Amino acid sequence: MPLSIRDTLQLNSGRHIPLLGFGTWKLKDGAQVKEAVATALKVGYRHIDTASIYDNERGVGQAIRDSGLPRSEVFVTTKIWTDDIRKGRSGVIEACHDSLERLGLSQVDLLLLHWPIVGKDREAWKALEQLYHEGKARSIGVSNYLPHHLDALIQPGVSVLPMVNQIEFHPYLLQPALAAACRKRGIARQAWSPLMQGHINEVPEIVEIAKQHGKTPAQIVLHWDLQHQVVTIPRSSTPKHIAENAALFDFELSPADIAVLDQLDRRQRFGPDPDHFDF
Numbered sequence: 001m002p003l004s005i006r007d008t009l010q011l012n013s014g015r016h017i018p019l020l021g022f023g024t025w026k027l028k029d030g031a032q033v034k035e036a037v038a039t040a041l042k043v044g045y046r047h048i049d050t051a052s053i054y055d056n057e058r059g060v061g062q063a064i065r066d067s068g069l070p071r072s073e074v075f076v077t078t079k080i081w082t083d084d085i086r087k088g089r090s091g092v093i094e095a096c097h098d099s100l101e102r103l104g105l106s107q108v109d110l111l112l113l114h115w116p117i118v119g120k121d122r123e124a125w126k127a128l129e130q131l132y133h134e135g136k137a138r139s140i141g142v143s144n145y146l147p148h149h150l151d152a153l154i155q156p157g158v159s160v161l162p163m164v165n166q167i168e169f170h171p172y173l174l175q176p177a178l179a180a181a182c183r184k185r186g187i188a189r190q191a192w193s194p195l196m197q198g199h200i201n202e203v204p205e206i207v208e209i210a211k212q213h214g215k216t217p218a219q220i221v222l223h224w225d226l227q228h229q230v231v232t233i234p235r236s237s238t239p240k241h242i243a244e245n246a247a248l249f250d251f252e253l254s255p256a257d258i259a260v261l262d263q264l265d266r267r268q269r270f271g272p273d274p275d276h277f278d279f
């Protein structure tokens with residue numbers, strides 16, 4: 001049971017990732033992302049998720065430095081964009097170096113291939129393995145990989161297994177076959193768009209459970225992630241929401257609550273389908 005904002009999940013590498021993280025997609029570089037990350041760190045988040053395509057790595061790095069927290073206390077994730085994956089091994093290595101430069105860090109805690117690029121994934125993964133062995137990335141993983149993408153990647157010759165698969169995950173999209181494929185290989189799942197991109201308050205069953213617990217719908221769904229041992233990375237630019245989304249550790253969902261949430265799956269995506277995207 002998640003008991004504290006400092007709770008972590010052990011990855012298949014033996015390293016630990018904080019179960020609660022802070023998402024930064026759409027937060028603009030400069031004041032907006034700096035203020036949001038600063039607020040998040042102040043209320044106790046110790047895990048920040050960015051990506052080169054978010055174009056805010058400079059602000060994220062600055063906010064972490066400004067917080068005065070030791071580097072070792074903040075878990076930082078970034079991701080390699082599709083254009084760089086398509087360039088092959090050297091493109092991935094260069095993209096990682098560029099991200100580190102913008103973040104002002106000598107290593108990230110987690111480096112992900114942002115989307116599967118069929119035919120290029122294995123070469124890109126070799127580059128991630130190199131970056132992992134060089135210590136530029138303390139853990140490596142993938143994002144938006146479906147079971148068939150994992151099968152194609154994890155072939156003889158792969159010396160390091162992905163540690164994480166960051167996927168769209170919320171009560172309307174459970175992807176049970178993908179969960180099983182990750183579990184089989186000891187790959188941790190990380191939930192993106194855990195708050196259904198802000199539509200969480202529109203689901204009557206979630207609103208009802210929230211009322212019963214005296215919590216908000218966002219808190220119910222984020223707690224449900226944690227009880228499922230799915231790392232979750234809600235985003236917010238609103239200080240009240242940033243704090244609310246971290247105040248998750250003074251209640252428990254009952255097995256009956258969890259069963260209600262587990263049955264809401266509609267296979268509904270708010271983001272692109274990993275088998276059909278055009279970027």
Ligand SMILES: NC(=O)c1ccc[n+]([C@@H]2O[C@H](COP(=O)([O-])OP(=O)(O)OC[C@H]3O[C@@H](n4cnc5c(N)ncnc54)[C@H](OP(=O)(O)O)[C@@H]3O)[C@@H](O)[C@H]2O)c1
Binds near residue numbers: 219271
């Ligand atoms: N790997 C990938 O391909 C991928 C794709 C998408 C996202 N991600 C990562 O996952 C993170 C989270 O996903 P997301 O940004 O798509 O969406 P999200 O976290 O599901 O939802 C963010 C939206 O929810 C609202 N919100 C936040 N807290 C709330 C609360 N307590 N009550 C009501 N509304 C609330 C926010 O508005 P306010 O700002 O007003 O609070 C914002 O509009 C991203 O930021 C990014 O780091 C990764």
